[in-house]
Amino acid sequence: MIVLHAIFRIDPEDLDEALDHAQTLVEESNREEGTIDYRAATDVEDEATIRFFEQYEDEAAFEAHTQTDHYQAFEAALPDLLAGEPEVLRFEVDSVEELDL
Structure with missing residues (x-):
């Protein structure tokens, strides 16, 4: 599994324009084959920061995601919306375990 933050x-x-793009991106990405989960949230300490949490079955699913119209529209709009350098972290996960709280 591939996980991106x-x-x-x-x-x-x-921010309103960015959130509109994020909403579309989340809705459409969750419909993609190979996407396990795709979420966006605003940071509780800085509402102008949007965090994406993405889970894909494999590299092929991630690559397919980057070729979609909704991803490319977001990517094209992003430079005009940013107030700083983006940070993207990628994790390759061998196993996942749900914890009881």
Whole structure:
């Protein structure tokens, strides 16, 4: 499984537009074959920061995601929305275990 955590600091003036793009990206990405889960959230300490949490079955699913219209639309819009450098972390996971709390 491939897991991504992407962090985007958005210009506060462009936050509504960025959130619209994020909502579309989440909705469409969760429909993709090979996507396990795709979420976006605003940071509780900085509402102008959007964090994406993405899970894919494998490399092929991730690569297919990057070729979709909704991903490419977000990627094209992103440079005009950012207020800083994005940070993207990629994890390759061999196993997952749900914990009881």
